Amino acid sequence: MLPIVLHNYYRSSTSYRVRIALAMKGMSFTYVARHIRSGGNRVPDYLAMNPQGLVPTMVWPDGSVLGQSLAIIEFLEEMRPTPALLPADPFGRARVRMLAQMIASDLHPVNNFRILDTLRERYKADDADVADWFASWVRATFDPLETLLSTSPETGTFCHGDTPGLADICLVAQAVNNQRYQIDMAAYPVITRIVDECLKLRPFIDAHPSNQPDAE
Ligand SMILES: N[C@@H](CCC(=O)N[C@@H](CS)C(=O)NCC(=O)O)C(=O)O
8 A cells, every 4th residue: 555645844833733643643654845945835746736835735545635734634533533633522522623723723824934924025024023923923822722721621631631632733833833933931831731741742752843854
């Protein structure tokens, strides 16, 4: 059988999400590096698979192609249900998706490379402006996320109970990304505790940007 192929970039948090999910489920894959800072996501063979030109893209062994990290992770969840990345009960699943989407739908898109590049190129933002933009959008999601996590009885060792799942995947990928912008985490003790717990686990370590073949 052909291997799963993941077209991705070591420093991309959406790529990191999928790498963690694959590692948690014990699914091996072929790593294809797409260097998005030098246009590896804009070349014709990549755009033929993923016309959005965003990483990651996964090619399943039967040749089926999927973009969008959360769609890929939910597909993996259906193809290999254990260990589960979503809780068994409907409310738990909804809560985990809510936490994941706060990061994936509301935070990540406005701090994506193409947005930061647009700020620099079209609006002449300098490094300080971009850092301020990045930090302000992190706060806009991390402040309410900290409130939700610190006040909910559903929060345990991880975002939902004592098993890591989809919300933790999105949280850790974002938290690692934040480090590039020296985000002050003092206001986020519960988030920090959860991230630290996750980063003790092999799948989160193996999938970490610094442990990828294209890491610089
Ligand atoms: N919603 C998409 C977002 C994918 C995405 O934006 N990936 C970033 C890297 S983290 C990317 O490819 N950026 C290229 C660019 O901004 O030009 C997903 O979850 O997969």
